[in-house]
Amino acid sequence: MIYTVVFIILIGFIVYAFILMKPKPVKQIPNHWHNLLLENVLFYKRLTVANQKIFRNRIALFLAEINIDGVNTTIDDLDKILIASSAIIPVFGFNQWSYNNLSGIIVYPDSFNKDLQFSDMDKDRKILGMVGTGRYEKQMILSKKAIRLAFNNKTDKHNTPVHEFVHLLDKMDGETDGVPKYFLGKEFIQPWLELMHTEMESINNDTSDIRKYGGTSQAEFFAVASEYFFERPKLFKQKHPELYKMLSLCFQQPKQS
Numbered sequence: 484m485i486y487t488v489v490f491i492i493l494i495g496f497i498v499y500a501f502i503l504m505k506p507k508p509v510k511q512i513p514n515h516w517h518n519l520l521l522e523n524v525l526f527y528k529r530l531t532v533a534n535q536k537i538f539r540n541r542i543a544l545f546l547a548e549i550n551i552d553g554v555n556t557t558i559d560d561l562d563k564i565l566i567a568s569s570a571i572i573p574v575f576g577f578n579q580w581s582y583n584n585l586s587g588i589i590v591y592p593d594s595f596n597k598d599l600q601f602s603d604m605d606k607d608r609k610i611l612g613m614v615g616t617g618r619y620e621k622q623m624i625l626s627k628k629a630i631r632l633a634f635n636n637k638t639d640k641h642n643t644p645v646h647e648f649v650h651l652l653d654k655m656d657g658e659t660d661g662v663p664k665y666f667l668g669k670e671f672i673q674p675w676l677e678l679m680h681t682e683m684e685s686i687n688n689d690t691s692d693i694r695k696y697g698g699t700s701q702a703e704f705f706a707v708a709s710e711y712f713f714e715r716p717k718l719f720k721q722k723h724p725e726l727y728k729m730l731s732l733c734f735q736q737p738k739q740s
């Protein structure tokens with residue numbers, strides 16, 4: 484009798500442990516999300532059908548891992564899709580990727596200031612997105628307006644959420660310094676620095692079509708050039724072949740399928 488009880492308890496424990504060990508289930512993306520992606524995310528539209536399926540799964544995985552909270556704003560399916568797409572676009576070249584340096588995303592209705600205030604009364608509300616530090620370590624703060632704008636305008640080479648996720652990738656080696664050591668081989672670091680400095684000079688001399696903000700620091704250059712690379716790949720390749728080669732190497736994109 485006692486053996487039967489022990490046996491049952493043991494089985495129960497094994498089943499319980501198995502349930503605990505099972506990875507968090509990925510919420511299936513509803514069918515209509517495919518259309519939302521087609522309508523709103525040009526990057527997705529350009530993918531092959533097989534890669535679109537992979538992209539959808541990667542989005543589902545991202546949304547299962549990362550919390551998204553709206554402050555004074557609601558978060559609907561489209562917001563979730565656009566945020567998750569921005570996260571997956573820069574890492575789509577890698578077979579898998581978890582943003583270990585991110586646990587949650589806070590979405591504000593509009594632009595905010597450096598004290599994270601966003602009401603009409605607050606001054607200097609110019610920030611559209613940022614990677615949190617200190618109390619906000621592992622958090623990303625985005626403006627809902629900037630998220631929508633990033634995907635509405637498909638020709639402006641500008642995408643705030645993608646920009647912020649590129650900062651997170653830059654930060655993988657411990658420093659957000661525009662030198663993605665985690666991704667670029669050692670031998671490419673010096674050529675990348677040289678290329679970056681030449682191009683930053685062009686930006687600051689008004690002779691580049693890369694957004695002005697990219698001239699303010701190496702970190703911003705890397706993020707701004709990456710926005711352009713993902714938003715207008717053909718134009719970027721044509722105007723900046725060397726940079727294009729380097730960013731392709733860094734992000735392992737375009738993905739070969």
Ligand SMILES: [Zn+2]
Pocket residue numbers: 646650702703706
């Ligand atoms: Zn930035």
